[in-house]
Amino acid sequence: MLDARLIRSNPEAVSEALAKRNSQISLDDFLALDQERRAIIQEVEQLKNKRNNVSQEIARLKRDKKDAADLIAEMGKVSAVIKELDDKVRDVDKKLREILLTLPNIPHESVPAGTCDADNREIRRWGQPAEFSFTPKAHWDIGEELDILDFSTAAKVTGSRFTFYKGLGARLERALFNFMLDLHVQKHGYTEIFPPFMVHRHSMEGTGQLPKFEEDAFRVAGTEYFLIPTAEVPVTNMFREEIINEDMLPMKYCAYSACFRAEAGSAGRDTRGLIRQHQFNKVELVKFSKPEHSYEELETLVQDAEDVLKELGLPYRVSLLCTGDLGFSSAKTYDLEVWMPSYQKYVEISSCSNFEDFQARRADIRFREGVKGKPQFVHTLNGSGVAVGRTVAAILENYQQEDGSVVIPEKLRPYMGGAERIAR
RNA sequence: GGAGAGAUGUCCGAGUGGUUUAUGGAGCUGGUCUUGAAAACCAGUGACACCGAAAGGUGCCGGGGGUUCGAAUCCCUCUCUCUCCGCCA
Numbered sequence: 001m002l003d004a005r006l007i008r009s010n011p012e013a014v015s016e017a018l019a020k021r022n023s024q025i026s027l028d029d030f031l032a033l034d035q036e037r038r039a040i041i042q043e044v045e046q047l048k049n050k051r052n053n054v055s056q057e058i059a060r061l062k063r064d065k066k067d068a069a070d071l072i073a074e075m076g077k078v079s080a081v082i083k084e085l086d087d088k089v090r091d092v093d094k095k096l097r098e099i100l101l102t103l104p105n106i107p108h109e110s111v112p113a114g115t116c117d118a119d120n121r122e123i124r125r126w127g128q129p130a131e132f133s134f135t136p137k138a139h140w141d142i143g144e145e146l147d148i149l150d151f152s153t154a155a156k157v158t159g160s161r162f163t164f165y166k167g168l169g170a171r172l173e174r175a176l177f178n179f180m181l182d183l184h185v186q187k188h189g190y191t192e193i194f195p196p197f198m199v200h201r202h203s204m205e206g207t208g209q210l211p212k213f214e215e216d217a218f219r220v221a222g223t224e225y226f227l228i229p230t231a232e233v234p235v236t237n238m239f240r241e242e243i244i245n246e247d248m249l250p251m252k253y254c255a256y257s258a259c260f261r262a263e264a265g266s267a268g269r270d271t272r273g274l275i276r277q278h279q280f281n282k283v284e285l286v287k288f289s290k291p292e293h294s295y296e297e298l299e300t301l302v303q304d305a306e307d308v309l310k311e312l313g314l315p316y317r318v319s320l321l322c323t324g325d326l327g328f329s330s331a332k333t334y335d336l337e338v339w340m341p342s343y344q345k346y347v348e349i350s351s352c353s354n355f356e357d358f359q360a361r362r363a364d365i366r367f368r369e370g371v372k373g374k375p376q377f378v379h380t381l382n383g384s385g386v387a388v389g390r391t392v393a394a395i396l397e398n399y400q401q402e403d404g405s406v407v408i409p410e411k412l413r414p415y416m417g418g419a420e421r422i423a424r
Numbered sequence: 425g426g427a428g429a430g431a432u433g434u435c436c437g438a439g440u441g442g443u444u445u446a447u448g449g450a451g452c453u454g455g456u457c458u459u460g461a462a463a464a465c466c467a468g469u470g471a472c473a474c475c476g477a478a479a480g481g482u483g484c485c486g487g488g489g490g491u492u493c494g495a496a497u498c499c500c501u502c503u504c505u506c507u508c509c510g511c512c513a
Contacts, residue, residue, distance in 0.1 A: 055494040076492090
């Protein structure tokens with residue numbers, strides 16, 4: 001959520017910034033409502049002041065056993081007007097908030113201008129894509145041939161875009177998120193969280209999934225609960241409506257969770273394999289930072305996510321998203337893309353963003369500077385550390401052997417009961 | 425799911441319609457005393473949001489709505505917490 005004061009004082013700059021991210025939004029309605037709101041408030045507060053004073057006067061008269069009928073009658077009218085104006089303010093406030101909730105974040109100045117992913121800027125690469133002496137297979141074929149991934153049974157039991165993992169496949173999935181959690185907790189100093197997998201509407205609003213993207217989420221019928229699309233939602237909202245002590249910052253959390261996404265509008269895209277599922281596992285990194293340090297925190301967050309891929313020996317690149325490709329809530333995002341031999345390209349496996357105070361303002365997450373300082377909004381950041389299903393896909397494809405077996409990355413073997421290879 | 429109790433400022437905790445526009449304590453800040461600290465004593469300090477150029481004003485006692493000239497206090501409703509019962513991993 002953007003600061004209403006910023007829009008009020010600098011509307012041209014705001015609409016310019018929003019235009020850069022393909023968001024042609026007029027702020028005229030907002031500005032008109034904002035002005036109306038302040039006019040009504042001034043009027044109604046004067047009346048309330050009068051009412052408060054006269055009520056004291058009535059109390060005094062009653063104590064002295066004097067007649068107050070005239071004043072009471074007069075205040076009856078004043079109160080009726082106050083009620084009317086209060087209703088108006090409430091109505092205008094609601095409209096203003098609705099507008100604010102649909103405005104995306106303003107991109108950071110270091111974000112390149114652009115309209116789509118072709119305009120994203122590659123920052124660095126790590127690792128060499130493996131040369132195969134044979135034609136590498138896609139992970140869904142590898143997985144089915146090894147009998148560790150079963151898509152058709154999942155389709156029978158649940159539907160498309162779900163998967164059964166079996167045997168060492170299931171073990172690999174579990175090994176990966178345990179490995180990732182240990183890495184972030186022990187090496188990178190994050191505090192581990194195991195969050196609820198459902199949240200209420202306000203939390204979804206707090207991190208920016210709602211109200212605009214409701215069709216992307218799964219809602220539990222008959223309830224107000226949503227299945228979380230990422231652990232970012234429950235973990236960031238842990239501190240909703242809180243004022244954090246300055247000396248607690250920065251705070252770093254990592255959380256495993258299953259993630260649920262309706263993938264509305266993705267029909268026909270990545271229909272095979274593990275890349276685009278309605279349910280997948282992910283280890284998420286979440287940071288709360290003081291504003292002046294949030295961009296340093298973003299860089300280390302990206303490095304922490306990269307470390308997962310380095311330890312697993314998976315070639316990847318880091319790209320900086322352009323203004324047009326930026327997520328709704330984000331001010332700046334780096335994507336980590338892992339090399340996927342069957343695609344012959346890099347595929348997104350992590351997305352690391354600084355939301356600045358956009359989420360904090362929606363969820364009301366603040367901190368206090370010093371003992372007497374005024375509370376101000378924190379900056380929130382998060383990134384996948386990393387998506388587990390896509391990591392399985394990447395391992396199967398990058399570590400596949402000519403005989404159809406898959407070598408297990410060394411760092412993962414302790415988590416796999418010492419197994420070195422998955423074979424038929 | 426049933427029955428009951430509760431939610432007040434950073435914390436504890438008073439307060440059932442008008443000198444409460446929130447009592448008292450703890451805490452916090454400063455001071456006295458002390459070699460220093462603690463204790464004691466004295467003084468100060470009350471969240472947060474909004475409107476306003478400012479002076480100042482308005483709102484806020486879990487959330488929302490209502491009654492009233494006036495609500496922390498009365499009514500309705502929702503959420504959460506606790507106790508007991510039932511059910512359950």
